Amino acid sequence: MEPGLAWGDGFWQRKYMSEKVIIIGSGPAGYTAALYTARADLNPLLFAGLQPGGQLMITTDVENYPGFPEGIMGPEMMELFKKQAERFGARIEHREVTQVDLSQRPFKVWVGEEIYEAESLIVSTGASAKWIGLEGEQIFGGYGVSACATCDGFFFRNKEVIIVGGGDTAMEEANYLTRHCSRVYIVHRRDEFRASKIMQDRVMNNPKIEIIWNTVIDEILGDMEPVKKVKGVRLHNIVTGEKWEKEISGVFVAIGHKPNSDLFTGVLDMDEVGYLKTVPGSTKTNIDGVFAAGDVADSVYRQAVSAAGTGCMAAIDAERFLEHIGH
Numbered sequence: 001m002e003p004g005l006a007w008g009d010g011f012w013q014r015k016y017m018s019e020k021v022i023i024i025g026s027g028p029a030g031y032t033a034a035l036y037t038a039r040a041d042l043n044p045l046l047f048a049g050l051q052p053g054g055q056l057m058i059t060t061d062v063e064n065y066p067g068f069p070e071g072i073m074g075p076e077m078m079e080l081f082k083k084q085a086e087r088f089g090a091r092i093e094h095r096e097v098t099q100v101d102l103s104q105r106p107f108k109v110w111v112g113e114e115i116y117e118a119e120s121l122i123v124s125t126g127a128s129a130k131w132i133g134l135e136g137e138q139i140f141g142g143y144g145v146s147a148c149a150t151c152d153g154f155f156f157r158n159k160e161v162i163i164v165g166g167g168d169t170a171m172e173e174a175n176y177l178t179r180h181c182s183r184v185y186i187v188h189r190r191d192e193f194r195a196s197k198i199m200q201d202r203v204m205n206n207p208k209i210e211i212i213w214n215t216v217i218d219e220i221l222g223d224m225e226p227v228k229k230v231k232g233v234r235l236h237n238i239v240t241g242e243k244w245e246k247e248i249s250g251v252f253v254a255i256g257h258k259p260n261s262d263l264f265t266g267v268l269d270m271d272e273v274g275y276l277k278t279v280p281g282s283t284k285t286n287i288d289g290v291f292a293a294g295d296v297a298d299s300v301y302r303q304a305v306s307a308a309g310t311g312c313m314a315a316i317d318a319e320r321f322l323e324h325i326g327h
Contacts, residue, residue, distance in 0.1 A: 025125035027054025031081035031293025032311030038088035053078030127295040136220025144230025149173035165254035171199035225248035
């Protein structure tokens with residue numbers, strides 16, 4: 001039998017599986033939403049997607065999440081989140097949602113050829129950091145290469161690092177890194193920043209920051225043994241053609257994030273970048289019964305703890321919504 005089809009009334013018909021709550025996406029937001037909706041006896045179904053656990057699955061030491069005084073590896077933390085949600089009855093499937101129809105309730109969610117119906121939906125699909133596209137980003141991700149200064153700056157205390165970018169995020173993260181690092185170099189491919197004037201002024205007036213204009217990183221250099229770590233970069237001035245190597249302990253990429261919201265384009269309200277818009281003080285979207293949590297709706301904080309917090313909020317919002325409609 002073709003998946004998603006059932007026999008009825010003498011012909012094949014598509015099978016719909018009805019749920020009270022479907023959660024799309026995992027990570028701290030999705031797993032927390034699953035935990036709370038499961039404890040509310042809503043029997044949630046979570047589709048974890050192709051990268052279960054979100055960005056924390058490529059994070060090594062997590063030292064800023066409350067309750068882990070010795071720190072914890074990102075993948076280990078996400079496994080604990082998952083097990084806690086499952087303990088209370090959450091069903092977690094490592095499959096990807098490919099299409100949604102939110103035009104009427106119950107909402108329809110496609111997973112391959114199967115269609116699920118849901119009275120409420122929690123979107124926690126996260127956001128992905130934009131990368132330069134270097135092989136070293138993958139090799140040394142979590143071992144000296146990062147896209148989050150707030151998360152990882154502490155590990156580079158009294159060391160020299162490079163940050164790539166020219167917008168407000170790059171300026172903000174460069175200033176933040178000077179709290180920990182002895183020297184911060186901003187590498188920018190142009191001869192001027194696109195950041196706001198106030199953010200540029202803060203960078204220009206910070207004695208621990210040096211700017212390397214008209215330059216890109218050609219290669220990230222590092223050691224694999226005895227400990228995997230970044231030890232330098234190969235730089236390239238795109239105006240003069242000059243190439244040189246620079247010793248460095250860390251590379252921070254701050255060229256933006258892309259929210260994983262393509263599935264909802266033209267359906268849910270979002271900003272010009274693609275972050276889902278929610279009603280202030282809640283996780284409600286423009287469609288009743290659809291809620292957004294975590295980095296897909298957060299362009300500001302992007303932290304595991306804040307994502308988990310909005311996952312809790314989305315679960316409570318969904319529970320109250322279902323009570324209101326009599327489910």
